[in-house]
Amino acid sequence: MGVIDRPFRGATDSQVRSLLAGGVQFDRGGVGGGDSGPAEETLGGAVRLPGGIAMPVQIERVLGFGRSFSFWPLLFGLACCAIEMMALGGSRFDMSRFGMEAMRASPRQADGMIVAGWCSVKMAPRVVRLYEQIPDPKWVLAMGSCAISGNIWDTYNIVQGVDSLIPVDVYVPGCPPRPEALWQGLEMIRERIKQSRHAYDGLRRIPARETLTAGEAAAPAKPAAQAGVGR
Amino acid sequence: MFAIGSAMAIAFVTISHFLAPTSKNPNKGQPYECGVVPKSDARAPFNVHYYLVAVLFVLFDLEAVFIYPWAISLRSLGTAALFEMFVFIAVLLVGYIYAWKKGVFEWE
Amino acid sequence: MSDPVDHVARTAERGAPAPEAGARPTLAELKERKARSRQRVERGGEVMTVSMGPQHPSMHGVYRAELDLDGELIVTVRPEIGNLHRGVEKLAEARTYHQIIPLTDRLDYISGFAMNHGFCEAVEKLMEAEVPPRGRYIRTIASELCRIANHILWLGVHIMDLGTQTFFCICFRDREYVLDLLEMLTGARLTHSFARIGGVAKDLPDGFDHRCRKVIDFLPRRVAEYERIVKHNRIYYKRAKGVGIFTSEDCYAWRVTGPPLRSAGVARDLRKDEPYAAYDEVEFDVAVEYNADVYDRFLVRMKEIRESCKIIRQCLDNLPDGPFLAPDFAHAMPLKKNVLRNPSAMIQDFVHVFRGPQAPKGEVYRAIEVPKGEMGVYIRSEGGAKPARVRFTTPSFYHGQVVPAMVEGEMIADMVAIFASIDVVLGDCDR
């Protein structure tokens, strides 16, 4: 079976949709477990110096501390939660007090992504593509019950929870959650930035299902997995 | 002095290149098209008008670059420099009016 | 083509002051202005395809327009919607009428209650359920509050699309006051689910009257402040005047309703033409402009905010007392405080929660004036508690379809202004 790394590295749109067809599995796979592949193949995870050695924790703490004060989310609102996200950007709940002033329109300048609203199967490949185009390190906040679990939209065209597409750091429930709830979610993301833990750290690569034909296997033929340092 | 300056610049680039955690994947390399698979290559041919406007902007921006140091040291240069700058601006003004009449700025 | 109705006569008797004939551009003149902007497109030249895609600051959610550009001019637009489609109509067929109400306020989530109101009006027409006067007045107040909140948010986002940031914060500051009122009345900021078949869920909380009057008094001053900032702003004038002209004939053909239609000189407002709730007992004018461009849509919406304040003030002044929810057993839910006391209310509550009100066999179409345009609800019921087919004819669905007709031949910067001026929301559009 081809091996699909999480998130879909280089998966084309049809692959994302075919994977969605059967519903996608990924288990948290405990910290440190799993065979994360050679350095350049790993997805984020331990910050590696050129020699492949994991960076000492102190430097990572300093970097995390530096990053934590300006988490710039991607300007990406789907549905009603986006209106509450705009209210958080407005003048009463002003999130620019916490350094999240600039909602960057292009993923290249964003530090992370707030998925605000239900994600339909038509939108799924685009959410995955936007997530992948955000430079590391990145964090994802799933805002609203629709992004977390599909909420009442138990229908044919809705992805039941964005965490079957992209690894999610913080879940903010509510329909729509009040701006204060989203603000607390962003504070929790700040904590994760300080500890520089990402949602994709502990993820082992998950085997794809057989529906993926060999030709379409996203990940190139893998060299024998070396014993890398899993985080 | 120059060595320290250039060393710092190079250091900033190389350190962040090594320390930053990166994940290589083909999707990340592709041009950003609002979340959609890009149809044509990013280097698609585009209208020459963009190029004209860009070049004119660079030209008149450089004119401004020359004016700043002149404005700062005007007192020490004396009044002669004042009129020399007017000549400089006049020459560029002729170019500006020519471009305007040529209709470069209208988007027809 | 039957000759178009003489709008001036209709507008005059509607009480809106029709400007003297000289100032008002005739249909022919508007068409000529539009033709001039279209002929710029005929000049060939190779085409650059750009996707103004789902994730774009000015695309109000996830509307995707694939543009073929000749330099800055838009040659063709291929809209693509459906990124937020969640099959509300399929879901509604599996639910009783009471359970559909929470679905409706997630349609146009900026004005939640207006959607509830539309659906309940249609169901009441189907079941011939009667709404007591107090219920109708509370519904009118809540609908008008939604209209104000919708137009203020539209203004903030519209001006932000044109490039400024501070105006967004000014508008959201004022919108928070209206949201506080709605939260006080319905309990939620956006997803109100406040309407019930036969009335509304709760009575006006005490203290609401006082706070509402305070908000209603200072909102017109705020609107005056917006107009002082935006109306004579050189940049806005240049980007909005004479841009995105859409004549009334085109509006009929493309089913463009609401503020864009009223900015084309047609005094068409369902609150006046087919009055529902308490709109026939309230005095207000229809906001009409005549130049059918982005600038006039702004003016129409500002007038509508003022009219809404007037309506709410009149509703608060002569609010009738009596029940706010119809006491009839067959259709309406009982009051919560009665359910715990007397057994008949308990039975009624049990019947309505588990089986749902029974609707007669037949089909009904009811249209009301939601802030974005004209929303029609079509319900076909085969008898029983669940509808056989529900169709929400939401305005944004047709406003999303009209973008190519409005935008081809314009510049990209104009497309941003035009798209914002017709106020498309994707939850409404994709259903």
Place this chain on the structure above:
Amino acid sequence: MKVWSTPPTLEAAAAALERRFGDRVLERLEFRGELTCVVAPADWVELLCFCKDAPELAFDQLECLLGDHLPERVATPFEVVAHLLSHAHGHRLRVKTSLAEGQALETITGLWPSAGFDERETWEMFGVVFAGHPDLRRLLTTDDFEGFPLRKDFPLQGTVGGRIRTDLRGRI
């Protein structure tokens, strides 16, 4: 008690329709003050054309066009309903036609361009083909979506897509 009565202008319009089409209007229903005309698929465009052009009717706006699926009618399970609105007289009309499986219906985007998206959605949700439609492809669902969702036999959760398959957890 609010009595839903048909507006007078609608009576005149119905009479004009009767004169013009006579028995080709298969059925005339009155419910809650709304007039419904059922017509055969062949006369669909002709009747709507008459509705738009005749001065007494003057239906210059198509409110909406929707599809419907009635499985109990085995011969013609599908229905296409059009709601018309007249700005001049201010009255509304509903025109319906019933179709068999796979039977095509003439498109009315020529009369009202607003029917474009409506017809695409009706085709996508019910499978009613509109002959002559400029661009009949999927509108709301993905392009490679199989099946017609709003049919009564289509499962609500859908056959494919979007579901986290808890039954697969741990086994792959």
